[in-house]
Amino acid sequence: MTSSRTHAARPDAPAAPARERAFRGLVFIATSLDGFIARPDGDIEWLTGRGEQAGSSADVGYDAFFAGIDTLVMGRGTYEKVLTFGFWPYEGKRVAVLSGTLVTEDPNVTVHRTLDALLDALAADGARNVYVDGGRVIQTFLREGLVDELCLTTVPVLLGEGLPLFGATGRDIDLVHRESRVLGAGFVQHTYAIGLPGQG
Numbered sequence: 001m002t003s004s005r006t007h008a009a010r011p012d013a014p015a016a017p018a019r020e021r022a023f024r025g026l027v028f029i030a031t032s033l034d035g036f037i038a039r040p041d042g043d044i045e046w047l048t049g050r051g052e053q054a055g056s057s058a059d060v061g062y063d064a065f066f067a068g069i070d071t072l073v074m075g076r077g078t079y080e081k082v083l084t085f086g087f088w089p090y091e092g093k094r095v096a097v098l099s100g101t102l103v104t105e106d107p108n109v110t111v112h113r114t115l116d117a118l119l120d121a122l123a124a125d126g127a128r129n130v131y132v133d134g135g136r137v138i139q140t141f142l143r144e145g146l147v148d149e150l151c152l153t154t155v156p157v158l159l160g161e162g163l164p165l166f167g168a169t170g171r172d173i174d175l176v177h178r179e180s181r182v183l184g185a186g187f188v189q190h191t192y193a194i195g196l197p198g199q200g
Contacts, residue, residue, distance in 0.1 A: 115140060
């Protein structure tokens, strides 16, 4: 995945210049308590095996969240993981994959080689509520100031290693706490707006 800017990793670096956009970037994701979204090989059984203990998709808020989404953006790794599910879970939604290498004739998705090309397509499609999924894509959108809300569910397990949700941001990213909920079996869900108080 490519980005038009890089930032030195220091807390006083300026915020990413705001890109003109009509959509809201929304993250809804689960992590281990130590911040991983998958094992090093991409395995997520640690999540799926415990997921029902947290409650139904309605209980955890996913159904309501997903109903308000018109477009999904994901990376190649997330797309290829979805293909292993045996069904396509995103009927009725536009799905874009940000990847410099993926080649596919899958009619369910469109592939964009660069972030700028993706943003142009989102604008052309009239995207309004964009579900941003996958570690590297989330990291890119955060660095570029393209995430508006983050809903993070922590799973009561320590993996010790794996694919991290967050990476170097190049600067502090302020979060405004909106809500916390304790779900079943020790799952805890936090929702944040991105930005300084009064801006979210």
